[in-house]
Amino acid sequence: MTTNGYAMIAQVRFRELKTRVGLALFIAGTAWFLTKGLWPIGWFAVVVVTQFIDWLVFRPTRLNTQMPLSRAYRVVMCLTTTLNVVVYSAISAYLWMTGGEAGRLFAIIQVAGGLLHVSLHMHHVRPLLLSAVVPHSLYFLGLPIMGAVLDGQPQDVLIAIGGVLYMTHLIVAVRQSSMTTRALQDANDEARAERRKAEVASAAKSDFLAVVSHEIRTPMNAVISAANLLRRTRLDREQREHVSMLLDAGDVLVGLLNDVLDFSKIEAGKMQLEAQDIDLRDKIGSLIRLWEPKASANGVRLKVLIDDAAPARIRTDPLRLQQMLFNLLSNAVKFTEDGTISIAVDWRAEDGRLIVSVADTGCGIPADRLAHIFDSFEQVDAGTTRKYGGTGLGLAISRRLAEIMGGRLTAESVEGEGSVFTLSLPVEVAEASVVEPKRRAMADDALAGKVILAADDHAVNRRILTLLLEPHGCRIVLVENGAEAVEAAAAQRFDAILMDMQMPVMDGLEASAQIRLHGLNRQTPLIALTANAMDVHRAAWDATGVHAFLTKPIDPVLLAETLAEACSGAVNDTVVQNVA
Known part of the structure; x- marks a missing residue:
């Protein structure tokens, strides 16, 4: 057994020290009651001394669980254990000889209990186990045999035979306990190893994502900035269209990169929320202004209906609310080629929930695929990715964000008729405040001379x-x-x-x-x-x-x-x- 086994037993013995001394006091009181002699008092005093010796000997390995144990030190620990057992169970011999029938019964039960105790908590280290079990066994079997031989009471042999059966059952139980403990230790070791592997893999993934994010953003900065600079120059209509396509493609790439990073944060449980007061109608309005031109370009009309009962200001995470609504509107615009996209905002005052529904008249989702659209990297089929693009992360991120914020995101759809996505989110009603003036546009000479x-x-x-x-x-x-x-x-x-x-x-x-x-x-x-x-x-x-x-x-x-x-x-x- 490794030195850790000795250290573990040392810690157990330290925790149980007060219990052993208290039990010894109870045994001494019982022995005095049965015999009315002074020997139990002297026995208790010797027990206290031997328990102190035990505490002293086991203390170094208890305080330093990794200390190397010399052979001599292990021998001292075994001898100390034997001394403690011999002294602790000596009262059983005294009660057997002087306590009458009640004393004999108490003596045999006390030794049986001691055998059970040391077998269960010392079976990890065989030398210590033998050091404790052998003296207990000599008392347990020796007292009945001594009674049969010296006192001429052959019926005591039956007690010894019963003791043998008890010890046989105890050996089987200890062996099973040892096997179970070993199996649990092996399982724990395996679990710890797997956890270390997972932590290493998670750290490697985070490092990889950080590097990839940096390496992609650096050239993307050159691409998008060059396109913005090019747009400032004198261009004809066709050239402006080319620059717009370049900027749109750059925005899509940056959006995909951000989706991957967000998904990684959610998977790692590192997504943090920040609550702020926001104007609900302004937030919805800004999203509509963003998506209305793209919807109109497809011949799709955007309709908005906000419940009059909805609060003017709410307290929630504005970035994550915007991200979820952005993904829902993006999804609706992407898959709707004609018709209408309706955004309905309702307020459920009884439980303080904001209900936002985004309904479209797009292609819809087949019934057998509807249950999977919130899975990571899932789209309706491979053709969807080829036709519309995307990674299939937007809806997965939105649902996970809704759940993190205490809400839920659901979907209903009929293939060929359209879909309805409903976001239900608990929010706080914020106090109405004086409307802050809109930020002034930057003056043309604000940076002049800086x-x-x-x-x-x-x-x-x-x-x-x-x-x-x-x-x-x-x-x-x-x-x-x-x-x-x-x-x-x-x-x-x-x-x-x-x-x-x-x-x-x-x-x-x-x-x-x-x-x-x-x-x-x-x-x-x-x-x-x-x-x-x-x-x-x-x-x-x-x-x-x-x-x-x-x-x-x-x-x-x-x-x-x-x-x-x-x-x-x-x-x-x-x-x-x-x-x-």
Whole structure:
């Protein structure tokens, strides 16, 4: 047996120390009651001494479960165990000889109990088991045999025979218990090994997704930014259509990447919700404005009906609500080639539920496929993917988000007639507040004359930043890594700093911390502009006190507005670009 077995028994004996001493006190009191002698008191005093010795001997391995055990130390533990058993059960011999029939019965029961106890909790370590069982057995069988021989009571032999049968059953029970314990230990070891494998696999998947996300976003930033820059130039109608197709395809690719990242977060149980007060009708209206042009292009009409009883403002996670409704509308527009898409918003006051139904007159879903449309990577058939595109993650993510938020998402459909998706979500009614004025459009000269430090190790990204920002009248100082950013920030005052995350020599997080420590730009607004878009990266930037967190591909309008806001010197909440 490994040294861990000795340590485990040492811990068990320590936990049971008070119980053994208390039981010894009860036995001493019973023995005194049966014999009216002083020997039980002396026996109890010796038991206390031997229990202290036991505590002292087993203490080192109990405190250090991994300590190597020498052969001599193991022998000492076995001898200590034998001494304790001999002393503890010595009272049985005393009661057998002086306690009459009641004393003999009590003595045999006490030894039988001791045998059962040591067999169950010491069977992990055979030397200790034998050290405890042998003395108990000598008492258990020796007392009846001694009575038969010395006292001339042959009926005591029957007690000894009964003792043998008891010990036989005990051996079988201990063996079965040992096998069960070993099987449980093996199962636990296997489960721990599998859990370690799963944790390693999960970490590898997270690392892989982080790398893939970064590596895809970096070239996508170049593609989408170049398309945005191209759209600013003088183009004919056909060229503008080509640029629009390029931007639409880029948006689809970024959306697919975000879906995969969201699904990974949900699967890992790392999806976090943030409750905020939102204007319900504004939220629905913004989604309608987004999808109405695409629906109209297909000859489809969007209709909206909002229950008058629905609260003006609700408290929920606005990003996840928007994501679910976005997926439902996207699904409806994608699969409806003519007719109508109806969005109905109802309010169930009795349990505070918002009910949003999206009904379309599209192709519908076959009955045998309806139960699977919320499965990951599922679509109606392979032809659906070829014709309409997509990964089949949108509905799966939406249902999982609804469940995480305490709601549910269901679907009804008739093939050839259309589908109805219903989102039922518990929300809180928020207090009506004074309507804040809409944010003013950025002034044309908001960045004029501003000096911006931009750190990015990718030459194309630096070129894109120059082309995007210089038309606003600002001057861009470009550096290739964090160390150069720290050096530049120590030499010149900037109005704002754009910082990439992964860079050679010194990364963006360390560079930001260095800039914040000392120098001319300790208070300069710092904006993270990175292809590292996962939550762990967002949290790392938040810890640096970053003014804003923007992700690539770059949104030119959001970038310019964020810089203008930062350079204005106004105190604002951190700006966060949603990546979902």
